[in-house]
Amino acid sequence: MAGAWDRVRRAGRGTARASRTAAGATVRAGQTVARGGRRVGQATRRLTYAQGAGRTGLGRLIELTAAHSAGDAFITVSLAGALFFGLPVGQARGQVALYLVITMVPFTVVAPFVGPVLDRFRSGRRYVMAGTLFARGLLCWGMASSVVYGDVLSLFPAALAVLVLSKAYNVSRAAIMPSVLPADITLVTANARVALFALVAAGGAAAASAGLTAWIGAEWVLRGAMVLFLICGVVAVRLPRHVDSPDTDEDEEAPAPGWRTWFQVGPVVGEAIRANAAIRIQAGFLVFFLLFLVQDKHLPGFAPEITIGLLAAAAGGGGLMGAAVASWARSHSPQLIVLATLALTTVTTIVAAFFFTLWTAVAVALVGAFAQGLGKLALDAIVQREIGEEVRSSTFGVVEALLQIAWVFGGLIGLMLSLFARGPAGFTVMAVVLALSLGWLLAGRRRRLRAKPVRLPATTDTKPLTNPF
Incomplete structure (x- = not known):
């Protein structure tokens, strides 16, 4: 009987030691995770506060x-x-x-x-x-x-x-x-x-x-x-x-512009908004056209879940690439960036319409998300530079509304085309929309630059002629 109790006590002590060991391992694992989290947080803080951003x-x-x-x-x-x-x-x-x-x-x-x-x-x-x-x-x-x-x-x-x-x-x-x-x-x-x-x-x-x-x-x-x-x-x-910026007496008397801001943004901001609206139409189209194309099994290659995952990954990667390129393109004109993103989207969609496969659809999703991200960042910079602080929020409100309506309009186009059109036909329709938008914006830009008066230098003026556009 005594031997049985000794075995029970030894088993109990062994269980206690195992419990202490497991608890210690859990605590150490938690400390490791906490240290890793602190390191990630410190590294993130260094990135977000770089170049005077913390100040x-x-x-x-x-x-x-x-x-x-x-x-x-x-x-x-x-x-x-x-x-x-x-x-x-x-x-x-x-x-x-x-x-x-x-x-x-x-x-x-x-x-x-x-x-x-x-x-x-x-x-x-x-x-x-x-x-x-x-x-x-x-x-x-x-x-x-x-x-x-x-x-x-x-x-x-x-x-x-x-x-x-x-x-x-x-x-x-x-x-x-x-x-x-x-x-x-x-x-x-x-x-x-x-x-x-x-x-x-x-x-x-x-x-x-x-x-x-x-x-x-x-x-x-x-x-x-x-x-x-x-x-x-x-x-x-x-x-x-x-x-917070202090209100002034002029601000209190100024009328609320609302949608009237759309008619007061000027040609530079208006051009950037129209280019981004065309890109948003394509973005909305891609989401719903490709989603139902996959569900209707008109985009062969992989299982529907894998295909949707590939398209989603391409869109996410394109957005990250757009933000990364915007950080790099600090010395380039935001107006040219906006038009370049629309041109890139147009060319990619045209190619995909002629050579439609799963991988060209993935490429269009990648480029479309890239153009949407980079073009919107350039548009934000144009509005922040060109629009006065007293109506800047109103302008951004109009911009957000117009871009969202463009995205919804593109989504409805994709939804309707998915009822009767396969991939090449749907991409052809969107390529035509993008090409017409790009041609219209380039023609308007050319007319505006031709009509812009050029300042003739005075006799003592040694600065070269410059064009802000």
């Missing part, structure tokens, strides 16, 4: 926008299953068409109302940005309840409100960029740095939220997004005070 507040704005993009990715992935997937192809087309039409509604609100409101309250931009983040956090909590109870009637309005608030944040963020710009960084480079970190954060958050949605459910991912947005709201309030 002016640009670094904080980059980090805030990256977290904001991660929260948007949480929302998008958690709601994707309820809105698009798991439905028959025919029913999915109707659901997507309804979503596209409804998506345009918020942007008719952004341009005439949100932009002028942001211009009116330039002295409180930090609080406006924080308000959009706090409101999205509360909406995420409401959407989580809608997902649990299957309440689509409340889910759609909340999702659209989140979309409007996200655009309002982007409009305000773009408007304050010149006030946090370091002396050694151009506007295109600063915009590219913000976009690059936002894309990386959104990509990581999308992957994490996909796994979490499958594991714990979409409602818990939305609740996690709520916490993230509330923290971001606090960070927004703590941005540097020079982000």
